[in-house]
Amino acid sequence: MVEQQFLSVRDLDVAYASGAHALRGVSIEVGAGERVGIVGANGAGKTTVARAVTGLSAVFRATVRQGRISLAGKDTTRWPAWRVLAAGVVTIPEGRGVISNMTVEDNLRLVLAAIPRRRRPAVTEAYTMYPVLGERRRAMAGLLSGGEQQMLAVARALLVRPRLIVADELSLGLAPRIVTEILDGLAARAANEGTAVLLIEQAVVMSLRFVDRAYVLDQGTVVAQGTSDELRQAGDTTARYLGVADLSRAEELL
């Protein structure tokens, strides 16, 4: 049981203007400082959860038809993205979202500028977290490798001291070794700052290593949930929803 709940999603139903009924009665919880995963196959509804939680549904012409989203007990179901951000929820969208034709350092300074000077962290925090960013701080972000860009996105998200980071398909297109490096950096900093992480991933084996517990989504519904160990041991049942032959022997997915 989550001791101090930060994000609570209850019985959420979301449909797109196209008619796609993407989520049906989804309930998830993320405690303060907790690391929680949402895993599921392509089209399961993972990104739709991320959009709903971060106030981006309307941008994608999706509507919350039923249910409630709350942050620290406040109903945020219909809050716009800027208000959710102000409440301490930062999103790392699929595709990273760094500004390509700005330097690494300017990408970082851009978010720091929004923080009052007396509380502003040093830009070098990002370089301590991922030293390669320091080495490449004058390079245009668009010239970094995919993994380095993702490091920049993660480090930038942490600089604003969020209470929750929602990371959507962080591993997409990256080598497993790089993903591990990125997640290790994120885990260390998040634990240090008490930041909760909602990790949305198709890469289930990798994801279960990083999170404390996870929800399995299939066709817009939560079909299983539990600690990483429980889900791994559920073997066949969980694996079937994920399109994996056997979760306990799915290391090759990495």
Ligand SMILES: Nc1ncnc2c1ncn2[C@@H]1O[C@H](COP(=O)(O)OP(=O)(O)OP(=O)(O)O)[C@@H](O)[C@H]1O
């Ligand atoms: N912008 C959109 N407009 C209309 N339908 C959408 C849109 N985005 C997603 N959908 C539909 O909503 C359902 C859930 O998609 P969603 O992207 O949330 O799943 P996902 O688990 O994140 O999959 P993926 O890993 O492919 O991103 C799918 O049927 C999808 O076709």
